[in-house]
Amino acid sequence: MASTVGARLLLPAWLRRFSSASAILNPADSAAPLTGKQKSRAAISLLKSEKDPARIVDICHAAALTPDSHLDRIAFSLAVSSLAASASFSFIRSLLDGLLASRPDLQNQRFRAHAIVLFGQAGMLDDAIRVFKDSRDPPTVRSLNALLFACVLAKKHDEVGRIFLEFPREHGISPDLDTYNTVIKAFCESGSSRSVYSILDEMGRKGIQPNMTSYSTLLAGFYREQRFDDVGKVLDIMKRNGCIPGIGTYNVRIQSLCKLRRPAEARALLEGMLERRMKPNAVTYYHLIYGFCKEGDLEEAKRLFREMGRKGCVPGSSCYFTLIYYLCQGGDFETALGVCRESMDKNWIPCFSIMKALVKGLMSSSKVDEAREIMEKVKGRFSSNSEMWKEVEESLAQTS
Structure with missing residues (x-):
């Protein structure tokens, strides 16, 4: 036994780290080597269910996460969200500060900016500001933008105004378009959309041209x-500046009207798009379908769903799931079944609560065979959830 331990201690450091990482990320086969992408996917899978703070930190270290990878950014976000949900703020601080201090490949402005955003996501704005100021190198506009975005994530909109006014002067940073767009977002989210007019004036003085993101955020804020008068003013400003509203602008307006429970007006915007020979996309139709579903107008929602297919717009999984949910709520189980089959053919399976409502609805409509077919398909895809269907199976057995 002692010789085995001694032999392990004599292993090269990189091999010990490899063995430890594999044991954490792939305990079923810890000897199997994992690629960087496999490590990332394993980490994401584990982080979705892990609740132990120390274990979450170990998973992040084992995966050697980096913000250069999209998958790793997802893993970081999952880890911080889980730790924040359990108020494990010291673990978040330990994780991010430790990575900044111990990983030479992460001692750069990119990861520093990412760490600032993650602290904001956790609501730890003091730590975000500390990381911004503690940099060995002078803070950059990238770090400033990350800090402003951290304020938005932390819902500290007042801090956005203070940091925007003070930090560029104190640290010799010139705000760029992303800086202004984040400030616009903060004002609009905090119900102060009219304050953005002064931001637009300042951008003009600095020679920074607003883009579609600037205007779309402002339109959503005014809606x-x-x-509504200000919505018209913004559209006029866009025209004066040669910024022609595109599909993204229309989608923001349609979504905003649907959120205000005014889907008929949103539908009129779609008609206006078509008259201008603009082609709506799947997002356009999703917002409209959701809007009419929320108002209980399932016939219009179904009509729009059919129309989007004729227009060559392919529904996404959210569109399918939303329509199935509301069709079940409205008692139209036959249509819901057809939409569900189409969704499942694309390997998009709604969540358990939606599927359970559909199966129970089919049973109540004397469509027992169809209910059993759907349930068996879901159980076949997700065998680990088969226990959840016991109550429904018992009801089916009584109906048969």
């Missing part, structure tokens, strides 16, 4: 505050 949220139901300042």
